[in-house]
Amino acid sequence: METIGHFIGGKHVAGTSGRFADVYNPATGEVQAKVALASKDELRAAVENAAAAQPAWAAQNPQKRARVLMKFVDLLHRDMDKLAEALSREHGKTIPDAKGDVIRGLEVAEFCIGAPHLLKGEFTEGAGPGIDMYSMRQPLGVVAGITPFNFPAMIPMWKFCPAIAAGNAFILKPSERDPSVPMMLAELMLEAGLPAGILNVVNGDKEAVDGVLDDPDIMAVGFVGSTAIAEYVYSRGCANGKRVQCFGGAKNHMIIMPDADMDQAADALIGAGYGAAGERCMAISVAVPVGEAAANALMERLIPRVESLKIGPYTAGNDVDFGPLVTAQARERVLGLVEQGVKDGATLAVDGRDFTMQGYENGYFMGGCLFDNVTKDMSIYKEEIFGPVLSVVRAKDYDEALDLPMSHEYGNGTAIFTRDGDTARDFASRINIGMVGINVPIPVPLAYHTFGGWKRSGFGDLNQHGPDAFKFYTRTKTVTSRWPSGLKDGAEFVIPTMK
Numbered sequence: 144m145e146t147i148g149h150f151i152g153g154k155h156v157a158g159t160s161g162r163f164a165d166v167y168n169p170a171t172g173e174v175q176a177k178v179a180l181a182s183k184d185e186l187r188a189a190v191e192n193a194a195a196a197q198p199a200w201a202a203q204n205p206q207k208r209a210r211v212l213m214k215f216v217d218l219l220h221r222d223m224d225k226l227a228e229a230l231s232r233e234h235g236k237t238i239p240d241a242k243g244d245v246i247r248g249l250e251v252a253e254f255c256i257g258a259p260h261l262l263k264g265e266f267t268e269g270a271g272p273g274i275d276m277y278s279m280r281q282p283l284g285v286v287a288g289i290t291p292f293n294f295p296a297m298i299p300m301w302k303f304c305p306a307i308a309a310g311n312a313f314i315l316k317p318s319e320r321d322p323s324v325p326m327m328l329a330e331l332m333l334e335a336g337l338p339a340g341i342l343n344v345v346n347g348d349k350e351a352v353d354g355v356l357d358d359p360d361i362m363a364v365g366f367v368g369s370t371a372i373a374e375y376v377y378s379r380g381c382a383n384g385k386r387v388q389c390f391g392g393a394k395n396h397m398i399i400m401p402d403a404d405m406d407q408a409a410d411a412l413i414g415a416g417y418g419a420a421g422e423r424c425m426a427i428s429v430a431v432p433v434g435e436a437a438a439n440a441l442m443e444r445l446i447p448r449v450e451s452l453k454i455g456p457y458t459a460g461n462d463v464d465f466g467p468l469v470t471a472q473a474r475e476r477v478l479g480l481v482e483q484g485v486k487d488g489a490t491l492a493v494d495g496r497d498f499t500m501q502g503y504e505n506g507y508f509m510g511g512c513l514f515d516n517v518t519k520d521m522s523i524y525k526e527e528i529f530g531p532v533l534s535v536v537r538a539k540d541y542d543e544a545l546d547l548p549m550s551h552e553y554g555n556g557t558a559i560f561t562r563d564g565d566t567a568r569d570f571a572s573r574i575n576i577g578m579v580g581i582n583v584p585i586p587v588p589l590a591y592h593t594f595g596g597w598k599r600s601g602f603g604d605l606n607q608h609g610p611d612a613f614k615f616y617t618r619t620k621t622v623t624s625r626w627p628s629g630l631k632d633g634a635e636f637v638i639p640t641m642k
């Protein structure tokens with residue numbers, strides 16, 4: 144059995160804590176590897192290593208740092224098949240979807256090649272008599288990222304590419320469910336020319352996370368995962384004086400206006416609701432058709448589509464819509480929520496609970512489920528299900544539809560399908576949610592914009608990737624300078640103002 148350790152100081156190192164977690168193949172249910180769970184001491188050793196390597200990296204000019212990312216992008220393309228296979232084997236998503244996971248991270252690496260431009264400061268000539276004023280963005284030192292299981296390539300790259308391009312050393316604590324791809328990414332960064340010690344992968348669970356949060360030399364922590372843990376990481380990291388940004392769970396609504404093209408809306412809901420078995424923070428999990436006619440037309444289209452979803456292992460090739468859930472516990476949890484939805488009185492229009500995959504009876508597969516007549520008080524509406532389950536909540540008019548995402552505790556993404564520009568514009572302007580799609584079901588911003596949810600989907604300031612990432616992983620220093628020939632006055636006791 145393969146044992147996955149850590150990647151510290153440019154080398155694979157074995158875990159010494161004696162604690163391990165099983166890494167499953169979700170399609171077969173087999174344990175395919177064991178991953179070491181770091182102790183606080185192991186985490187500390189990685190931080191010391193990173194702290195020693197960081198000043199020389201920060202001293203390199205930004206173009207040289209960017210060139211490492213240029214090469215890294217090439218290597219990602221070279222190893223795309225290998226990365227996608229490892230990702231699908233541990234996560235369960237299809238190979239084309241796994242490639243998408245790598246590519247959406249690679250695009251952030253491409254954006255970070257612009258680091259020399261993004262790190263430029265501001266300059267004011269003659270801010271006072273003989274006085275110039277300028278600002279610079281400097282790296283923080285050692286920074287960290289703690290990432291979830293559902294995008295084991297993309298989200299680590301969202302974190303470490305900007306941080307490293309800005310001159311920091313990085314500690315990545317990836318999900319213990321699918322640790323192989325983060326380790327491969329660290330190897331590729333080294334091959335691309337990154338000095339040893341600048342990107343370290345410390346595998347682990349709560350103990351390693353607490354180590355990150357309590358470490359005096361880790362200056363900033365970027366977290367992505369479920370809301371309960373996001374909130375915990377935010378409060379403990381902030382209490383320790385760190386810069387922290389945490390992105391949490393979601394319940395993304397898609398409103399379907401009566402004038403929408405119902406075929407397009409149904410297509411969008413199938414992809415956005417069931418792709419990756421619903422294990423996406425930007426998955427649409429609630430469809431809100433407006434008016435009875437729209438609701439009936441939508442259900443009529445959705446039911447046969449959900450019934451004919453193609454489910455299978457990633458090894459089945461391109462002819463699969465989605466794979467298994469990540470673990471047996473994840474599947475049990477989703478099945479439990481579906482059961483609760485039925486008990487609460489929602490109409491289970493398509494029941495995928497009894498699905499079994501022939502030849503893969505021990506895999507964590509389940510069929511697509513579709514609920515109709517879901518109401519606000521039900522747990523299937525309130526909670527993030529994170530499985531292949533779509534809930535339809537019928538609204539009588541636009542205001543009632545708008546109120547649903549507005550009053551939900553999560554605020555990650557949302558979408559509206561309509562042909563009416565005024566309605567779309569009103570929706571985009573009023574909605575209290577971070578990412579909005581207009582006839583686009585999964586509005587994940589591209590690498591040069593920023594990604595972040597509102598309300599209980601995001602804690603702290605600044606978004607992920609785009610220019611915000613460079614602000615998060617650097618700090619501003621502002622210099623006011625005057626040369627001796629400009630010093631004309633004696634001691635000054637009054638605060639200087641621009642008279």
Ligand code: NAD
Pocket residue numbers: 289290291292293294316317318319347348349352353367368369370372373390391392393423424527529555596600
């Ligand atoms: P998770 O919260 O279980 O784990 C995330 C990270 O926290 C992992 O590295 C894990 O090891 C660590 N962790 C788990 N339990 C911990 C504990 N008790 N104390 C300290 N650390 C702990 O999340 P997950 O199941 O891996 O990922 C799915 C969740 O992530 C969903 O809620 C999804 O919506 C969310 N997500 C959000 C975004 C976003 O940008 N908003 C993106 C992707 C996923």
